[in-house]
Amino acid sequence: MRVLFVTSEAHPLVKTGGLADVSGALPVALTRLGVDARILMPAYAGLLDRVETTGPAISLGEVLPNVWARLIPATEPATGQSLLLIDCPPLFERPGGPYLNEYGHDWPDNFLRFGLLGRVGAMVAAQGVVPEWVPDVVHASDWQAGLTAAYLWLWGVPRPRTVFTVHNLHYQGIFGREILPMVGLPDMMFGVEGLEFYGHVSYLKAGLYYSHFLTTVSPTYAREIQTQMGGEGLHGLLSSRGARLQGILNGVDQQEWNPTTDPYIAAPFDAENLDGKAVCKAALQRELGLAERPDAPLFGVVSRFVEQKGIDLALSVISTILDSGGQIVILGSGDPGLEWHVQGAAGARPDAVAARIGYDEGLSHRIQAGSDALLVPSRFEPCGLTQMYAMRYGTLPVVRRTGGLADTVIDVAEAEMGTGIVFDHADPGEVIHAVRRTVELYRDRETWAAVVRHAMTVDHGWDRVASDYLGLYSEVLHAD
Template sequence: MAPRQNRVLSVASECAPLVKTGGLADVVGALPAALEPLGWGSRVLLPAYPGLLERVGASRRVWSDPDLFGGPASVRSGRLGDLDLLLLDAPHLFDRPGGPYSVDGHDHHDNHVRFAALSWVGARIAIEGTSDRWRPDVVHAHDWQAGLVPSYLKYAGSSVPTVLTIHNIAFQGVFGPDQLDRLRLPAWDFHPDALEYHGLVSALKAGMVHSTRLSTVSPSYAQELGRPEFGFGLEGVVAARRDRGELLGIINGIDTGVWDPERDPHIAPYSAADPSGKARNRRALFEEFSLAESSGPLAVVVTRLTHQKGVDLLLEALPRFVEAGGAVAVLGSGDPGYEYGLGELAARYPESVGVRIGYDEPLSHRMYAGGDLVLVPSRFEPCGLTQLYGLRYGAVPVVAATGGLRDTVTDARPENLADGTATGFTFGDAALGGTIDAGGLGFALGRALDLFRDEAAWRRLRAQAMRASVDWGTSAARYADLFAELAR
């Protein structure tokens, strides 16, 4: 008889390709396939937002509860491609218009209840298993929306080990202590060493305190979270777990089957060995954004338009870049002020700056394929996937040296260009006395402009970027080792 496969239950609010607002979904959707050859079978527990059950198709009920925080609920098991899914069908919580967290720009008023319910179900499945006799050896919870899974398991006296991965500590799932009873949380644990967070309750803090291990999505971000400017009030919890050896920084990968310039159906194919198709994609992108083809580099920006992402730095630094011969194509949405500012920039430089407000997945593929540079000037970035897509597609990253950006892009200093390790341009490295500001971004863009004029040097840098390791291989192995340690 073949040995039983190890099992991990992944609990998350997003999972590509079903529902996505950011990089969390890509990680949750890609990690199971990377773990499979390492002996770990995964099921992903996800809310059944409107239309998801129809997209998955055939499914069967494997768990139910007549009263899940105010209404009946069931969990349905189904598959989509390589993903083994558990969809929490709770219409009173998830069958509503808007996105996973908000409608018309406003958070759903009961998000704390909705995602406490998701966490409760994750804990019950870990304890009881499903009706088809599946029960996990380890639970992998993601961000605050699954932050209460470790707490519910602790309060139930369960020994099932848990890993909580922080994708972005800025979002903490905060609610009032008057909700403790409603969410089946004990008032006796409302104190600073557990649930209490500045007089309120934080689902993220609860998971950080109660999980067996804590991880985040890059080594640099794991270090940064212990500092007040990055920890958002939770730096003490981070430092305590790090000092006990219970915090890991594991860099994200990308799905190199979906993100593959040689086989991407959205673009003209090319590779590091034969990059000729890159020029065709570049010309097509100029045309798609109605820009005049320039002799300088075409920079692409694919991002949420927020302060965290450094959009204000772009607005300050890009005019000089454009006036020096560069061009820019932007895809994103977010803060109305930044949307307006980018529109003004495009009106000022109509032949050199193009802006699309919104998100379009196929267009993002075409932008990475056509871009010479991808710009990621984030003030903080837990891991970042944009720069990984850029590396894969030969859109050389220009990034702030923070978090995962610092860990994945090697600056094009002369010594790194000489030894073949350079993969992009960085600025604002605090370890070197730098700051993340528009001046630093402008200097990095100037360096990129200068190198772009040296065609041979640029081809070498682009090829080095495209050969960088961005898949899940190494990182999935670290997760598998962690899960195996905990399961033992």
């Protein structure tokens, strides 16, 4: 089976969030199952210097009005994963990130940049662009790749079959109607039964409407987005397509996130011998200037600072953590107001509260390894990966019952083989109660250790996910 992944980012080449983890890991896992998987993505600034080209550039000509591009076949050196990189320097050779400029603002021509991604995805799928390689399935992800299926529908191409994955319904790729001729789409596609969304063009809706099958990143989130509360205005379309909408939990890279081999942490450990975790805790306390107290329950937060992630809720329980004799470390960035409040909390009690603004891969590993509990009070969470990383490192997740958090964390009070603490509502009172329950469990050292050891044995690897997707692809290929 041949599968083309159309994505705007893939770890380890380009990453802004969980999309990159999935787009980087799933094709590699599918390859182990015998699938010929290739990743199509833009050649952002400097990316061509970090891959190994495997053939001559393929000229695509004028793909969109006044937009010329080439396709560069390559492999990712660390994994050997096959890549198809869209070389279009005027659109992709820029400072800043994949979606934002160096000042943190959306590129004003993102409609064109990711219109090009979708168009090239359709060309590779249906026009024989890559010599002797045509995919059986095109798997596109999120709004940036949403037009892929729209072009295939426009061209009347029933094969290959298309799968579209929503990683976060909140981000929809909304643009004005006037962009349609600039991305080569006719006005007749602008309608409720098409890519129109409240008077605008939605790239996400295009993917949802025109793709043959839909997936999202957890079973609970698949149900939530079909409701008015969770559907972000698209619940009607999603519920009408419910028979072809499936939630498949993401996995984590169990080699990269492995406490027995992790190069970022102070000492290795595993479920059979947790001595190294105590060493990691002491090292984290020293690194961040906290009082070195092995008896203090240490809470960690690794997150973007946005409303979705509930950072305000985490701030609301700091006093409860401190009153319980605990400590908290927070790593992340985002909303300037939240950054200010986080830094203020750390400044007021530097012996018990530590904050680092920004993203630090090594520190994120050390927080997972050195913390006792990871606080994830998300208002909604399509899947979430940090709670799965936490369990790998014997750090018990304290999470809200939503999306993938509900599917991956079992409350210790609800099952004999629980893996964390779960609360129901995004409310400070509930988070406070969850923290108090966590501290109470932590004080029972024997029970705590048993829960930690069980959490560390749960398999969240990509081989399971790849098997699920392989089954879905087979269903897609044989569906009417």
